Amino acid sequence: MKRPVTVPRQESLMYPIVKNPFVHNLQFSTLDIVRIVFMSVTIAPVRLVSLAVLFMLAWLLAAISLANRTPEEKKKPLEGWRKSMMTPLIMLGRAVVFCTSFHSVKVKGQPATAEEAPLLIVGPHSSFFDGLVLFFCSTIPTVLSRKENSSIFVIGSLIEYTQPVLVKREDPNSRTNTVKEIHRRAHSEGKWPQIIIFPEGTCTNRSCLINFKPGAFYPGTAVQPVCIRYPNHFDTITWTWEGPGAFALLWYTLCQFHTKCEIEFLPVYTPSEEEKKDASLFAANVRAKMAEALGVPVTDHSYDDCRLMQKAAKLKLPKTVGLVEFMKLNKKLGLKFDAAKELLDKYFDIAKNSDGNITYEEFAKYLRLPKSDALEEVFSLYDRDGSGTIDFREYVIGLSLVSSPENTEDTIKFAFQLFDEDNKGYITKPELRNILHNAFNMDGLDSEALFDEVDVKEDGKICFEEFSQYAMKKPEYAKLFKTYHDAKTNGHQKQE
The missing domain is CATH 1.10.238.10 (EF-hand)
Known part of the structure; x- marks a missing residue:
């Protein structure tokens, strides 16, 4: 087909550098398959049993530290002997990381304290394994979690120990209440633990940083960006919308001899006065810093x-x-x-x-x-x-x-008048057929089928109301008639 000259495009609406950050195609080599088969009958089962034991020990410590709290204590940060359980829980957490095949986690930078940065902004979010960051911060930070998760056996007590900000999805005010609670804790001058947030809100394949939700940036306090990398040749980590499921990835990871992970704590980012007033700007600027450190582009996915x-x-x-x-x-x-x-x-x-x-x-x-x-x-x-x-x-x-x-009212009126040759207030089949044939070389059968589709009242006439309703449903016609009108007008001008 002969193509017209392409019109200038808005740069802001051009295609993203990364077209699909939500897909992970895991390619198996023969060596990968042999390793997984071998490890599945030797080391992986031992690791799985070890993980179960470690989780039960962690659950026991968390349950003991949370036992017999009064309603008043539940509204305050953990203190005294309850807080002292954090050290053994961090040790158990790192043991879990080790047993999962992360034998050495490389940490760059210095984790900030809750006084220095109440919020930890972590990305890119690409896996449930990202939770291992919790055990390499200055203390175990608070997490955002659905309320339903707090009732899950074993996992629920571990989440509860972090004194989470619980999200109630059935509550229409949940988003507002969550932001308020984050704001309250962020401005507690370090009394509450840091809050760890994955602002992308979903997992990607780490090829870019997608849009950051502004919720974590509304408090306008200093944040510490934290970058996660998994520099492995065989990627059993990435859990996206298209690719292997969670259990498969867990098993493949247990079947690796060694899985690499790098955590980089970037310098604390203190917002400007303008950023404090504009959470979206604050989020975009923090994302830019993290993307620069990671060496990846940003997209608005x-x-x-x-x-x-x-x-x-x-x-x-x-x-x-x-x-x-x-x-x-x-x-x-x-x-x-x-x-x-x-x-x-x-x-x-x-x-x-x-x-x-x-x-x-x-x-x-x-x-x-x-x-x-x-x-x-x-x-x-x-x-x-x-x-x-x-x-x-x-x-x-x-x-x-x-x-x-x-597709304005004026355009629709113009188009209607174009068909209504005698200004009767309605369009007949011959009138529609005549214009469509002259303008677009449409044959009679097609124009009659289109007439029947527009003629909702089935009275053999198309009134302006029917014409307008159809035009609003298919706005593509408006540009066609405008193009036809312009061409016709230019043609008359040339003849003159």
Whole structure:
């Protein structure tokens, strides 16, 4: 197909450097398979039993230290003999790390105290193994946890010992209450333990740092960024939305002779007055520091992209269809998540018979139009990378920047008047057929099918209300009519 000249693109909406940070393809060599088989019948079972014993000992110490606390004590930081249990629990925690195959964890930098940095910002978050950071801080920090986790046998008592900030997802005020509690503890002048937070909110493959949620930055206090690296040739650590499951990764890791991990405590980051007033700016600047230290790019992917991936999978589309850098589209286009889900349903209606991308032919079929110069021009405006197909991200941006701005009341009125040749207040089948044939070379059968689709009242006439409702449902037409109108106007001007 002949392609029109590509229009200039907004740099802020170009494709991210890392297109999919939520996939982990674990490649097994013959040596890897042999090692896993050998370790599965020799060392791994011993390690698993050792882990069970260590967890039970840790649970026992945690349960003893939490026993018989009064309601008043539960509202205060641990003190006295209860707090003294922290040292043996740290030792048991490091023993757990050792038995999991992390025989030596390399620590860089100096962990700050709660007075120096009340919050620890850890990333990239790529695995449940990231929790090992807890045992290499100045003291065991507080964690954020779902309330349900506190009732899990063994694990619940260990979480409770950290005096967690509990998140109640069924509570509509949970987010607000969580931020308030973080703020209260962060401003306690070191009385409460540090709070450890993974601001990405979901696991990635460590190829980048995705969007940081601002919750940890609302208190406006100093934070210590903490970087995690797993410099292993065979990656049994990364737990993402596409890839091996949690149990498989745990077993593969137990079957390694040695697994490397590096923890780097970066210098404490003290926010400026501007950052204290703008949590998003604070979060972005801390992320930039961590990305620089890690040597990875940043993207505006977020947990909402994962939710869109799940939505795409339910529609039987490739999961990657949902990867749109949602936070960027939210900031630049004002796109809300519910609106994105509705657009994904609409996208599916067009692309359901393909590999997840819309072709020029499918675009024309959806609009019930034959190929034409005007349609080709509109398609090229959607196809931002010139690939010859439109992906979901391009579709969302195209609707927002190409079609919707043109789909105004004035444009709809103009288009209606274009069809309503005698200003009767309604459009007949011959009128629709005549314009569509002249503008887009559409044949009679296709125009009649389109007429029947718009004629909701089935009275043989299309009134303005029916026309407007259909135009709002398919804003792609607005740009087409605008293109046709401009071409027609330019043609008259040249003749004159």
